[in-house]
Amino acid sequence: MESSDGSFEDWRASSPDCPSVASEYPEPLESSSDTREEEIADQKSAPSHGLILPSKDRKTGGHAYGYESGQKPYADAVTTQRTTQSALEATGRQSIQRLALRLAKDNVTKLVAKQVGMEAKKSFRATRRPLFLAQTECEIGFQVTVYLCMDEEDSASEESAPELGMNIIFDPKSDAIMLFNRTKGDEQQFITVRKRPISNAWVPIRIGSSERAMLDPASYSISWSGKHILDMTVFPRRYMSLVPRHLKPLTKNRKRALEELASQSSPPPVKKPKAKEASEGSSVSTAIQIDDDVVAVSGPTVSSSLRSKFNLINDLCHPMEALKLHDAIKVVNSIEEEDYTLTRKADIAVHRKSLVFKARHSDAAEELIVVKLLRSHSEIDHKDDKVMGIDVVGERWLKEVKNNYRVSEHRAIASIYGFDARFLTLYMEYIDAPSLDTHINGEGNPYCTLDSKDARQVLLDMTDAINFVHRKGVIHNDIKPSNILYSKERGAVLIDFGLATTRSTHNGGTRWYIPPEYGSDGKRGAPGDIFALGVVLLFLLRKIPLPELQSPPLVWDIRRRGVGNKKAAAARAQWESIVNEAAGKLKDMNDGVIHPKVLKVISRMVAPRPKKRATGDQIVEKVKEYDDVGSKYVFTY
Template identity: 30%
Template sequence: MAEVFPSEEKTEPFTSEELEQRLHSSIQVDEVGDAHHDTVPLDDLIIEEDHHKQGIRILVRPLTRNRSVSPGNENVQWLALRAEVADPSQPRSRVLAVTQTSKDINFSIRIPQGEDERRPPLWCELYYDPASDSLILLNKSDVPIVLARVSQSGPVPGSNFDQEIVPGTTKDLSPGSWRISVRSIPVLDFRILEKRPATLLVPCDSFDSSVTATPDARNSFGKRSFLPDAGDDEPDSPVAGKKARKDGREKDGVIIFMGPEDEELIFPYPNASKTKEVAIPNGHALLEVQKDETAAIPGGREFDQYRLTKREQIATTGASSVFTAEHSSVPDGVITVKVLKTRGPNSDARPQDTHRNVIRQADIWLREYQSQEDLQHESIVRLYGGDARYLSLYMEHVDGKDLAARGVWRDGATDLFVGDRRDAVRILRDIAGALHYVHQKRKTHNDIKPANILYSRDRGAVLCDFGLSTRTTDPATNGGTPYYVPPEFIGQKLRGPASDVWALGVTMLYVLRKIPFPDARGRQGHPKQLYWMIADLNRKTAPHHGHHSRAASAVTQMQQWLSEVNEAKARLNPRDRVESLVLQMLTPNHTQRITMAKVIADLLKDNVVARK
């Protein structure tokens, strides 16, 4: 079967082995000290409205015979909850309550080996699914675990009791109570709670009244969907236990659903008299919101609660959606929103593949957020914040297109850059400055290419997309885009600041019109199609598994590409300062390659470009 080549502008993500260095909220359970064992089923514990408002998603009860539980951070706390039918001798039960905030992608549980050594250590990670109320369990232990649904209402359709989860595999867990056992020894009970739904403020003229829910209509997660009329103020609201209330100002006309103890909370909205409010009980709120609609995001903390009004779609791929929006916590006007997708267009995807994609995208979100949150440079897109609950990033909006934009900076027919020398000098100076700053922070970008450089003649060049950024002390990643990977990666698997320099050198060959847009070579139907997987360049040969041919093919194709880069280098003029610098950026020996600090110094020293 013929190999299917990816489309142009393809970035290879981190492999699963490369996503180990993460920060997670977690608990550590130690086998010391006696503890009282509660017998009240977790399903019977009452979750108050205040608990929901805090964003609590998981209740945890360790079952080890002797245990001492230390919450990993402020997102994990002990709660004393009352049961529906309280036992006079045990009026309240103590459980660990886990809150998902805008910075939590998952929750990790580690329990050491039992005192009698019959039970091995347990390590499980529970990833929050941004597109549903479910959690995805990943068994990181060295031994199989047994998972059972213990909700008294019985198993949900399609679930099994006593299902074995072998190491490295996943399981989708819907809301309810579950038990983890190892070698027939119960270790942990936990209950998954539904998340608070976002609310959508929809312009009336764009709303389809046919989707109005009746009071008895429920979605697949048992929540009620609702859409009241703007003038409806009936006490029997479709939302059980809540009442519809109107702001006293008739001009607003936005109905807010509130509990009896809620504080007054009104979200102002432009032309509110022409809007309706509807809950988004499941699905991904930020992917469902349409142009000029506002998503009201709830949260237990001040910074976790905000409004987002979508404006214009910028781009959408199978991995992400990028659009402009207005954010209630960002006073600077329009921002750029990037939302990582966890559901592909293929509805027939295997559950394990869907689970892996959620985990991979969550870890990429965390990496990008942590890599960029402390970067403050005029030629780097400013990160305002992000929301792990939706795998979204909120960034400065740069009024400029990326260098790969067809019909803007790239000729649609020839794939050549359409800017002039002044553009090339400006791009080199700005991105060299940004990379020098990043390298001073002891970080490597790992995905320098035209598509990750935004440019306008007013603003200059701005570096974006830090989803593959690593610390310079981290092992070399297989992520990135193959045309920009340096020669020292073959065999030696070396990457770092010098590899960013090489990648910018290849990018500058395109900007100086010495080569067409490199990524176009991966396009199906290209007359000189060329593409390889970065991970295959250093794959151990195993002929009986077909790895030998893959590795050999990858090395052969990359060597072919490097020969084309060398041919383009020969067309550079060493007496031209800018082209001379690009020559030095493409030095094959990474130890002799020019640094970004030297590039900047040379540009300024020779007055190639004036300071801002």
């Protein structure tokens, strides 16, 4: 089958097999058995798509011993799952469509696209009809398998039909997608991408095994080892619009401008609704007048003359990174009732790999939430290990969201309310409390200004939270003062599961809170979280200054492990000596607040050997037996 030079719209209009867009979504296939176990695990913690808030009693219930054991505010979220593409089949929301795939029938028998995202994995098959794929709040992309026709040599060898594997990942910073070739092959086998219509001005892209390329919105012809296998059209994002603070009604002149814009888009627009977020049936998703000159719209194709007149969403680097303070963005979801508006209020933290800010969400208009955004890079640079591509960041985002949902039921852990894979964002509970690292004096070696009662409250709350997390099969891996918020009214709250894992091997973290065993075998696990909390308590009890600001500074590269790295090993040994000396001072401490038996178990939390280190259950046992407040505390387990 020869590839035509026409655009996607040409062959869609001429194809007798192609029904209306709203019915393009085929029935999902059953997932394969080798992924069933993973799906079941994900279903236990997967949320519904709407923003879900915990009860106010959980957030403002005073001391931690007001927490009710077994409380499950997300029970409804776990039981109200949907299949996103099935929902799309019912709604036909064209504004979230991002891909169209049509097979070369002479060379391909079928294509299967599997969702990569938060929902239980479902597969969608294409044979004769084109397959339309949407970018929803749940998917970072699709895993595509193309089943090739067997030639005479393949048939004679009695081998199974050859397969081509590709990953398609949506770029949160642009309208582009990343195409990753996951097919194992030699140098003679590669994917070739040609832009349609064919032009000498556009050089074909060659993608070898385990290589990737970024594709902008356009129509493409995809070949494998010289054989045309499919045509693919990438649509720009049409599911969001900026809503700045000062909006005015559209004037007649503005309406005419928008009609001119819509006339140059395809497919032809239906009757436009009044200015609102992303019209489902129109190629122009939003039209909103801003002051006197700027209109925010988005559509699949726009002429260069009109482009200069409008502030287009798909010109932005990342919509939420570019969102100005007090401005808002409207977002379309797979279900119309779950469309939402987000207003950026104030920044909390700006890092190289993430952005955190306070916001208002239309589903929780009466209170602030926290938006955490994972930053990614569209450019692919294999020489720079510090630059993470959208595929790597997308996988990290998935893990962080899933781990947050696994542990979000505990009142001493910040709740996750929702997420959006299109922006790599998490929508979290806002807690009006400073982190522990802010409670310091202004000296060169800053010591904690909280008292022993505060330290005891942190011990109770964090021990219960860590025990809860570990029983859910999660390791936090980054417990430190800056990741623990504290107020006398709420108690201590654990945040930031960005480095959390479900296994004991992990190479991230903050050096002063990483346990000694990591330096020898690279493992940490549950005992590593206990060690980190022990270091935090040494700081709270004023036995050491805040490690990050100690003077002179003591730093080392945590990736350099083993005795062969003498400089790192020497610095690590010096820090372990400081921690052991500080733990020894707890024996002589007597302020009448924390019982000596409890102080002893705190000192065992930083024991150099994991087998000698106190466990979470042992800490609970001691505080229940010897501490007046601890004996009344309602522990989860």
